[in-house]
Amino acid sequence: MVQPRTPAEADGRSRTAPALLVADPDVRLIKELASALQAEGVEVTGVADGAQALLRTGALQPDVVLVSATLTVVDAVDFVRAVRHVQGVPVLLGVGEGDAERAVRALAAGATACVARPYRVPELLPLVQGACIGEPRRERTVLTVGHVELDVTAYQVRVGGDVVHLPLREFELLHFLMRNAGRTVTREQIMRHVWHSEENLSTNTIAVHVKRLRRRLRDHEDRLIQTVRGVGYRLVAPAD
Numbered sequence: 001m002v003q004p005r006t007p008a009e010a011d012g013r014s015r016t017a018p019a020l021l022v023a024d025p026d027v028r029l030i031k032e033l034a035s036a037l038q039a040e041g042v043e044v045t046g047v048a049d050g051a052q053a054l055l056r057t058g059a060l061q062p063d064v065v066l067v068s069a070t071l072t073v074v075d076a077v078d079f080v081r082a083v084r085h086v087q088g089v090p091v092l093l094g095v096g097e098g099d100a101e102r103a104v105r106a107l108a109a110g111a112t113a114c115v116a117r118p119y120r121v122p123e124l125l126p127l128v129q130g131a132c133i134g135e136p137r138r139e140r141t142v143l144t145v146g147h148v149e150l151d152v153t154a155y156q157v158r159v160g161g162d163v164v165h166l167p168l169r170e171f172e173l174l175h176f177l178m179r180n181a182g183r184t185v186t187r188e189q190i191m192r193h194v195w196h197s198e199e200n201l202s203t204n205t206i207a208v209h210v211k212r213l214r215r216r217l218r219d220h221e222d223r224l225i226q227t228v229r230g231v232g233y234r235l236v237a238p239a240d
Contacts, residue, residue: 019043021062023053036121050074066092069099077105084110100168114155143178146237177235186232
């Protein structure tokens with residue numbers, strides 16, 4: 001666990017790197033994330049519950065706070081509400097499978113953005129850097145392919161301008177496909193990046209999620225998400 005910064009560092013007199021406070025009940029996850037982010041020039045302080053997070057946020061005045069949706073002692077939504085309304089510090093919410101409802105409540109309470117947990121540094125780093133100079137920059141967090149727009153920071157998808165509510169797994173699947181728009185992604189890549197698993201996942205499981213996603217995106221003729229037989233899937237913008 002990274003040691004707390006001094007008051008001089010906390011008020012910015014000697015700090016040049018972005019300062020991130022991570023609140024998560026998984027101590028090992030914090031250590032791994034701290035090691036990866038420090039290599040990218042981010043100062044990381046870790047705490048294990050919401051009560052400690054509130055105390056450290058007030059004492060250290062970090063640039064950004066990342067809290068798990070599974071935060072204990074003080075609930076993640078209550079933490080977001082307190083920090084955003086009293087101190088105004090940007091708060092990122094780490095969400096996993098089954099956390100969609102809590103994510104919606106946290107965003108309504110003032111959370112800056114949701115990010116998939118377990119955390120992936122390439123996805124998290126731009127949000128941390130963007131939050132340090134205000135809200136995360138839209139050019140990094142809003143993806144558009146054809147009539148579909150995905151806003152990572154707002155955890156929101158629009159189809160033809162209409163908001164479409166997606167379960168977390170389908171949101172992550174769409175996010176991965178849109179990040180790789182125009183390229184074929186294999187089922188193995190989907191397992192690794194969406195299900196965060198190296199183990200064999202039932203081909204039917206992925207197919208079912210793709211089918212549901214197509215229906216929500218009004219992709220009735222499979223023109224947006226194309227099946228590449230024996231390989232995987234490719235997301236492309238329809239010609240018309």
